[in-house]
Amino acid sequence: MLPHQQIESALQAAVRAVLPDADAAAVLVRPCDPKFGDYQSNALMALAKARKLNPRQLATDVLARLDLAAVCEKVEIAGAGFLNFRLSSCLLTQTLAAAARGEHLFFDQAAQPKTVVIDFSSPNVAKPMHVGHIRSTGIGDALQRTLRLLGHRVISDNHIGDWGTQFGYILVVWKDFQKNAPAALQRHLESDPIGTMGAFYKYGRVAGQINDYEDLEGSDWVQSTPEVQDQLARAELVKLQAGDPENTAIWKEMIRLSQVQFEAIYARLGVKFDFALGESFYNPWLGEVVADLLTRGIARESEGAVGVFSDGSVPPKEDVFLVNRDGEWIPDPALVRKSDGGFNYMATDLATLDYRLKTWKPDEIVYVVDDRQAGHFKKLFLTFARWQPDAAKQVKLVHVGFGKIMGDDGKPFKTRSGDTVKLGDLLAEAEERAFKIVSEKSSELPEAQRKEIARVIGLGAVKYADLLPNRQSDYIFSWDKMLALLGNTAPYLQYAYARIKSIFRKAEAQSAIRNPQSAIALAAPEELALAKHLLNFGLTLEAVAEELRPNYLCNYLFELAVHFSRFFENCPVLKADDAPTRASRLALCDLTARVLKQGLDTLGIEVVEQM
RNA sequence: GCAUCCGUAGCUCAAUUGGAUAGAGCGUUUGACUUCGGAUCAAAAUGUUGCAGGUUCAAGUCCUGCCGGAUGCACCA
Structure with a gap:
């Protein structure tokens, strides 16, 4: 046992002796300013306060029961009731000598290993990985390495964005190229597959953002109005979701091309995942999830969509299922099914959560995702707790959020030409x-x-x-x-x-x-x-x-x-x-x-x- | 409008979640044996922690109200 742990356990034992009913496990020791000592504890002051005791008297009583002769040169009470510990030089050299012999490297394996699922990186198919991904990927990887080093069981899962509305736009432009300019399609995909798919997406949504406009001269797509283009994109998406063989084949090709990119980046970064179960993996369960939510009365239909609404259990101000519009609290539901019958990512995330709990039985699930999605995760966790109350009690769900990367000008980091940095x-x-x-x-x-x-x-x-x-x-x-x-x-x-x-x-x-x-x-x-x-x-x-x-x-x-x-x-x-x-x-x-x-x-x- | 997060030295950021005199780096000024690697080290100056109250032994941290910023507000993820 390392010295600080010896101090901590001796201190906790002394606290138990003096205050049998106190939560001794909360009495912690931490490093401190060398002028006071090597370690300090301020926990006695909090205990004294809760019991209306004199903090210095409590510290004196605890000190009297504290046996640290083998660990500390000096233990003293200071200030309002701090305990300061000065490490024995003998123990210090012994600890170093043991480390030099390779017996430890100043850390121990966790006494109670946890099973933790870490969800991070999550790039999107058909889009380039950009600066933003360094945050989720780097933080997530550091966390999985830390937890593993301490002996926890970690399951890292890359929740790849391989399903969603964007594919409608890409499909419609892809197929348009295939029909009107197959050679150009081939050329673009060979020279820069990700850039091409990204351009297809942008082009689908914002016309004129692709250089090879002339490749599509005379196509139905180009001659259509934005409204018609949206309809065409949605139609392709619906066909994909219905399992249309042609669209499915193109979609699979998009995933294949994207994976080449992901793997190259992860190899370069030295990041490994245990699993990469993308969003599409959960498609088979989405219908059941929504049906179950409806049956249990957790979700209901509204304006053609299906959503989870406030259950009124908390005041409106604290209720994430409500939003204030012009002084009036109106519903802000977590939608699980769109009015066109398609499922959105709340449904996918619920199915994912359910799958992870059943498959890996984790103590904790950590989502390393942009802070802007904080609201989504609050709704997700609350919805899950309503859907599966017992399971929710067994697991700790954590959103590890992070901020944006800014440029010198204080605006999101971009290249000189204004593009996102790949x-x-x-x-x-x-x-x-x-x-x-x-x-x-x-x-x-x-x-x-x-x-x-x-x-x-x-x-x-x-x-x-x-x-x-x-x-x-x-x-x-x-x-x-x-x-x-x-x-x-x-x-x-x-x-x-x-x-x-x-x-x-x-x-x-x-x-x-x-x-x-x-x-x-x-x-x-x-x-x-x-x-x-x-x-x-x-x-x-x-x-x-x-x-x-x-x-x-x-x-x-x-x-x-x-x-x-x-x-x-x-x-x-x-x-x-x-x-x-x-x-x-x-x-x-x-x-x-x-x-x-x-x-x-x-x-x-x-x-x-x-x- | 409502909610969430944020506001700390000239600049970029910390502060072990309520602990002791708010700390680093950059930049600035000064210094260190032709050096076990000078890509280093030492020293100095810089603060009403956005403003005003409150809670207590103790507040950058918690509560209230302002000011300023970012983000999010049903069918994108």
């Missing part, structure tokens, strides 16, 4: 920019190696910049900032790692290879600060898993790199005064490198030995 282009540019910098700084390295370093640094910079801000806020995208190579960036962390590796290359040359059994001796303040920070790795991972916020880990790793840099500056390793000090410092370097590597890996970021 994810592939963004990654390519990151690697190119990194290559220029690497070539400048390390011109002595062979080109192939510089390319590989640039790949790792460029991708790392993009991912880290996206994970660092609190996910709920919008953030401003800046090439210069993310590739700055100093400050709180991925390259700075990768640099710290590369410096440590350089020490070991030299150490090996000096045949001063580290001995995993060597004793750890911490004397300098920089050594102590680094060592204590290493101990907090597990704490941080748990916080990420609990709050579903990878930025905690980013900040932890940045601080680790800062602590290491200070240590490196002040404490000679290879040139240490004596052999034991050198061995101890080598061990500290090695542990830092291992935590940096593991931590970055948990964020989906690679490291290089040299850069």
